Amino acid sequence: MSTRLPGSERTPMTRFLDTRLGTWTGFAAAALVLFGLAPLVLSGFRLGLLAQFLCYAIVAVGIGLAWGRGGMLTLGQGVFFGMGAYLMAMHLKMADARFEGGPGAVPDFMELAGIRELPAYWAPFASPVFTVAAILVLPTAFAVLLGLAVFKRRVKGAYFAILSQALAGAFAILLIGQQSLGGFNGLSRFRYFFGFTLADPANQRMLYFIAAAVLLAVVAVSLQLRRSRYGELLVAVRDAEERVRFLGYDAANVKVVAYAAAALFAAVAGAVFVPIVGIISPASIGIVPSIMFLLGVAIGGRASLVGPVVGALVVAWAQTALSEQFPSAWTYAQGLLFILVIALLPGGLASAAALTKRFRTKPTPVEAAA
Amino acid sequence: MSAVLTCKNIEVSFDGFKAVDGVDLELARGEVHFLIGPNGAGKTTLVDAVTGLAPYAGSVVKDGEELRGKKVHHIARKGIGRTFQTAAVFEHLTVAQNLDIAAGAGRSALSLLRRRRRLPAVVVDTMDRIGLRDAADTPAGTLAHGQKQWLEIGMLLVGDADVLLLDEPIAGMGHDERDTTGRLLHDIAADRAVAVVEHDMDFMRAFADRVTVLHAGAVLASGSVDEVAADPRVQEVYLGTAKEAADAARA
Numbered sequence: 001m002s003t004r005l006p007g008s009e010r011t012p013m014t015r016f017l018d019t020r021l022g023t024w025t026g027f028a029a030a031a032l033v034l035f036g037l038a039p040l041v042l043s044g045f046r047l048g049l050l051a052q053f054l055c056y057a058i059v060a061v062g063i064g065l066a067w068g069r070g071g072m073l074t075l076g077q078g079v080f081f082g083m084g085a086y087l088m089a090m091h092l093k094m095a096d097a098r099f100e101g102g103p104g105a106v107p108d109f110m111e112l113a114g115i116r117e118l119p120a121y122w123a124p125f126a127s128p129v130f131t132v133a134a135i136l137v138l139p140t141a142f143a144v145l146l147g148l149a150v151f152k153r154r155v156k157g158a159y160f161a162i163l164s165q166a167l168a169g170a171f172a173i174l175l176i177g178q179q180s181l182g183g184f185n186g187l188s189r190f191r192y193f194f195g196f197t198l199a200d201p202a203n204q205r206m207l208y209f210i211a212a213a214v215l216l217a218v219v220a221v222s223l224q225l226r227r228s229r230y231g232e233l234l235v236a237v238r239d240a241e242e243r244v245r246f247l248g249y250d251a252a253n254v255k256v257v258a259y260a261a262a263a264l265f266a267a268v269a270g271a272v273f274v275p276i277v278g279i280i281s282p283a284s285i286g287i288v289p290s291i292m293f294l295l296g297v298a299i300g301g302r303a304s305l306v307g308p309v310v311g312a313l314v315v316a317w318a319q320t321a322l323s324e325q326f327p328s329a330w331t332y333a334q335g336l337l338f339i340l341v342i343a344l345l346p347g348g349l350a351s352a353a354a355l356t357k358r359f360r361t362k363p364t365p366v367e368a369a370a
Numbered sequence: 371m372s373a374v375l376t377c378k379n380i381e382v383s384f385d386g387f388k389a390v391d392g393v394d395l396e397l398a399r400g401e402v403h404f405l406i407g408p409n410g411a412g413k414t415t416l417v418d419a420v421t422g423l424a425p426y427a428g429s430v431v432k433d434g435e436e437l438r439g440k441k442v443h444h445i446a447r448k449g450i451g452r453t454f455q456t457a458a459v460f461e462h463l464t465v466a467q468n469l470d471i472a473a474g475a476g477r478s479a480l481s482l483l484r485r486r487r488r489l490p491a492v493v494v495d496t497m498d499r500i501g502l503r504d505a506a507d508t509p510a511g512t513l514a515h516g517q518k519q520w521l522e523i524g525m526l527l528v529g530d531a532d533v534l535l536l537d538e539p540i541a542g543m544g545h546d547e548r549d550t551t552g553r554l555l556h557d558i559a560a561d562r563a564v565a566v567v568e569h570d571m572d573f574m575r576a577f578a579d580r581v582t583v584l585h586a587g588a589v590l591a592s593g594s595v596d597e598v599a600a601d602p603r604v605q606e607v608y609l610g611t612a613k614e615a616a617d618a619a620r621a
């Protein structure tokens with residue numbers, strides 16, 4: 001079936017997963033692996049790594065929606081990931097300072113930098129409620145405004161990609177210049193997470209569970225969006241934006257929704273990432289990390305639901321395993337991989353199963369008719 | 371005759387070149403109105419102007435409302451639907467999904483976020499009308515050429531357009547398909563205004579209620595098929611040459 005989207009070829013497996021029973025089975029299996037198997041077989045250190053990778057996977061689900069279904073090449077998700085991460089990090093630093101130095105204390109890194117007075121914009125982040133609200137609202141609102149400005153002007157394709165990437169670069173540079181946000185070093189050395197001490201392995205495990213739960217939730221939201229009428233409309237906009245306008249829709253609004261959802265996912269991922277990894281700096285949110293996010297999605301299959309998750313995990317794992325042994329080679333390997341996937345397997349790993357099937361077996365008459 | 375759509379003195383220029391140069395056009399409910407003219411006469415550009423794609427001078431009024439300056443999707447919501455010279459359906463979606471999207475421009479955000487449980491009646495009826503009921507679950511990209519064009523017309527019907535601007539709807543169709551399309555056009559024109567851009571003169575003679583001939587961006591003649599055919603200027607610039615060419619091609 002040549003007209004199927006890359007990454008959404010019909011195999012008996014995907015057809016089963018499309019049914020209600022299949023959906024529940026899929027989620028149950030994923031939950032079993034994430035909540036049962038992984039904590040059982042992985043050491044605390046490895047579970048922490050997996051938790052970090054799950055954060056990348058959360059970002060990837062959003063990219064799968066915006067890029068795979070909506071055709072928006074979101075090359076700058078580091079911006080939203082970074083917003084979520086810094087907002088969370090600011091709260092953690094504030095909480096630590098309050099806990100250890102009393103109400104008037106400034107975070108430790110400010111003291112070192114000679115900042116004695118707390119900058120006014122830091123003050124509200126003492127409140128956990130404000131922080132969580134800010135993480136959910138600010139990056140999403142920024143994405144809506146940016147999306148409206150860009151999509152109403154019909155900026156798309158490569159122009160949109162370059163714009164998002166430039167934004168990620170500019171955001172990283174902006175942060176490097178902010179001494180009150182830790183500058184080049186970013187924010188690190190967090191001690192407490194909403195009152196729980198981060199040094200405790202039990203709490204670290206809890207953070208892993210939070211990341212896993214968020215990932216499942218984000219996949220569920222993405223699935224609902226894909227199966228809804230909106231999901232069909234999004235594909236229509238991706239394939240023939242002009243045509244959708246002539247049917248009376250404002251295509252820009254359709255795109256903004258997917259773009260904002262992807263931004264929200266990335267922001268939440270960033271917020272969960274910070275207590276897990278213990279540091280956020282401009283280096284983890286600029287152009288290179290943004291491309292990394294995209295790479296995983298491309299490899300896994302951008303149009304499929306689970307492909308981006310698998311791709312993100314594989315790329316993150318490969319980076320950890322390989323970059324330690326061959327730090328310089330990894331950068332090239334990454335670029336090469338990207339080119340190979342785009343050139344040879346545009347549907348990503350998700351389409352590989354269907355591809356090998358097509359090469360190996362002739363379809364049975366029943367399948368051919370289906 | 372009560373005009374649904376009135377275009378007055380439409381002018382469209384591309385870098386100083388006037389592709390449409392002072393065209394007046396009235397479309398009335400109940401009529402299949404053919405727009406003919408040689409290649410480059412400005413037919414498609416005129417449709418582009420009316421539907422908000424090409425900026426123009428002049429005025430387009432539908433049901434008493436000026437449409438000039440409105441955005442493409444606003445004009446579509448006013449009940450003006452168009453098809454394109456090259457069929458533009460959503461190839462990766464099924465026939466039913468194509469129609470469901472076309473029927474849904476007025477849907478609330480909440481209903482969009484839900485899954486479609488069953489097809490709206492208007493979608494099912496329209497599939498019958500355009501003969502694609504059996505192809506409901508077929509991806510539109512795999513349809514035959516003619517079927518795609520029917521699907522496009524169907525998409526305008528479910529969207530409740532009452533002015534249809536069809537750009538070469540029978541291009542590439544076989545004889546029987548043309549007949550079917552012609553009858554379909556008359557059927558849907560009962561309570562709508564239908565404008566058809568077409569090169570095929572036999573088709574025009576068989577199905578036109580009214581004809582407007584464009585040449586070099588201007589209206590050369592307008593009236594019934596016989597009136598237009600009798601116009602010597604039309605014979606000179608268009609009908610004669612086109613007919614000869616067509617006859618030669620057929621021979």
Ligand SMILES: Nc1ncnc2c1ncn2[C@@H]1O[C@H](COP(=O)(O)OP(=O)(O)OP(=O)(O)O)[C@@H](O)[C@H]1O
Nearest residue numbers: 384388389407408409410411412413414415416455
């Ligand atoms: N975007 C554009 N920029 C510049 N010139 C254009 C543009 N679109 C159309 N034209 C020119 O305007 C004139 C009218 O073109 P138009 O497509 O409206 O003709 P038409 O009557 O639809 O012809 P056909 O029968 O070949 O479809 C042509 O000379 C064409 O080259």
Ligand SMILES: [Mg+2]
Nearest residue numbers: 413414415455
């Ligand atoms: Mg044309």
